[in-house]
Amino acid sequence: MPHFHIDYSPNLEDRLDIAALCAVVAQAAKETGxxxxxxxxxxxxxxxxxxxxxxxxxxxxxxxxxxxxxxxAPEAKAAATAHVFKALETFCDPVMTSSPFMLSMEMRDIDPELSPKASSIRKYLPEEMR
Known part of the structure; x- marks a missing residue:
């Protein structure tokens, strides 16, 4: 149940393909395991x-x-943070090298006692993704 929420300045829409960025983040998240x-x-x-x-x-x-x-585990979260941030840096490098740009990331835990969930998505995914 990880939520990856990207906030960005609207002037990035002329400099970055935001939909492609979302796909890059999702792929990097999958790669972490x-x-x-x-x-x-x-x-x-x-x-x-x-x-x-x-x-x-x-x-x-x-x-x-x-x-x-x-x-x-803290080590798993640190490794995942490093991997996802590296994917972000790589994707955003053309903007970073050509214009004033700030890039940041934060990973934090959600208290499961205070965050109920419901989902039917697993029954619509291929077996290997459940």
């Missing part, structure tokens, strides 16, 4: 109002927030 494929959810939201550094409208940012159910 830490997250069940059936639970991976990636979404991206352009922030309507932004102000960065000195207010220059050319500045851009992208922040990936990962929320996941508690219980994974």
């Amino acid at each position: 830490v997250f069940p494929v059936a639970g991976i959810r990636v979404r991206a939201t352009a922030c309507t109002h932004v102000y960065m550094a000195d207010g220059n409208p050319d500045h851009a940012f992208l922040d990936l927030s990962v929320r996941l159910r508690a219980g994974r």
Whole structure:
């Protein structure tokens, strides 16, 4: 049940393929082996109002927030964070090298006692992805 939520400055839509970015994040998450494929959810939201550094409208940012159910070993989470962030860096490198750009990521646990879930998606996935 990991949630991958990308917040980004709207001026990135002219510089990055956001749909492709979502696919890159999902693929990197799968590659870690830490997250069940059936639970991976990636979404991206352009922030309507932004102000960065000195207010220059050319500045851009992208922040990936990962929320996941508690219980994974700290080493597994650290390795997954490094792997997903590396995929983000690689995908965003053309923007980073050509314009003012801030890239960040945070992974945090969700308290399962305070986060009920329901899903029917597994019955629609191939057996090997359940």
